[in-house]
Amino acid sequence: MRTTPVRMVSGTLAAAAVVLTAGTFLPRGTRVAAAPAPAPVAYAFATDTAVFAGGCFWSMEKAFEHQPGVLSATSGYSGGTVPNPAYEDVGTGRTGHAESVQVVFDPARTSYAKLLDVYWHNIDPISTNGQICDHGSEYRSIVFYRGAAQQRAAVASKAAVQAHFTRPVTTEVIAAMPFYPAEGYHQDFAERNPAHYNAYRLGCGRDRVLRERWGDAAGGQH
Numbered sequence: 001m002r003t004t005p006v007r008m009v010s011g012t013l014a015a016a017a018v019v020l021t022a023g024t025f026l027p028r029g030t031r032v033a034a035a036p037a038p039a040p041v042a043y044a045f046a047t048d049t050a051v052f053a054g055g056c057f058w059s060m061e062k063a064f065e066h067q068p069g070v071l072s073a074t075s076g077y078s079g080g081t082v083p084n085p086a087y088e089d090v091g092t093g094r095t096g097h098a099e100s101v102q103v104v105f106d107p108a109r110t111s112y113a114k115l116l117d118v119y120w121h122n123i124d125p126i127s128t129n130g131q132i133c134d135h136g137s138e139y140r141s142i143v144f145y146r147g148a149a150q151q152r153a154a155v156a157s158k159a160a161v162q163a164h165f166t167r168p169v170t171t172e173v174i175a176a177m178p179f180y181p182a183e184g185y186h187q188d189f190a191e192r193n194p195a196h197y198n199a200y201r202l203g204c205g206r207d208r209v210l211r212e213r214w215g216d217a218a219g220g221q222h
Helices: 057-065 112-120 148-162 194-204 204-218
Strands: 046-056 072-080 096-107 140-145 172-175
Touching: 046 072, 046 112, 046 172, 057 072, 057 096, 057 194, 057 204, 096 140, 096 148, 140 148, 148 172, 194 204
Parallel strands: 140 172
Antiparallel strands: 046 096, 046 140, 072 096
């Protein structure tokens, strides 16, 4: 997430927020030692994985993590060409990555089709060059499909979404690429820093835009 004036959360809203998490907002070019990637969890039942990019990964992670059947939602980077990118490198737009979320789910309790529905209703699918207030290629929207079944579902869902709009849906549907977990201070950000996250979300206008696009079916918090 590029450090923009909105992301920085100005004025009194930020007064208490900026001290919540070391490294939460850093000057461009500042490097923080990356926390170890979240360790894979072994489950005693079959799981499946979906990867989506929909702008700010704090918001995408929040959209999925409490959905029934979702076991984990991890913020990270995908769609680029540089192995193990750092946040500040992705923010330059030169690595090709998009901020993404990797969703591990129990297919006995939810479906990929349901996750696609959650995804679409939590993004602006006709946005160009980013999402809502976050601009740049690292905020583009992408469905990364894993296998033929996910590809068919993703393509069909995009067609259904396109029928809802007169303007072209700009979200890409492409084969999964390597996913790299983001730094530890980005994981569960909205849960750990609710005041800071809510100030960012309000200042960004994410929920207002989602309601403009989807009406009562909009995801998010409203």
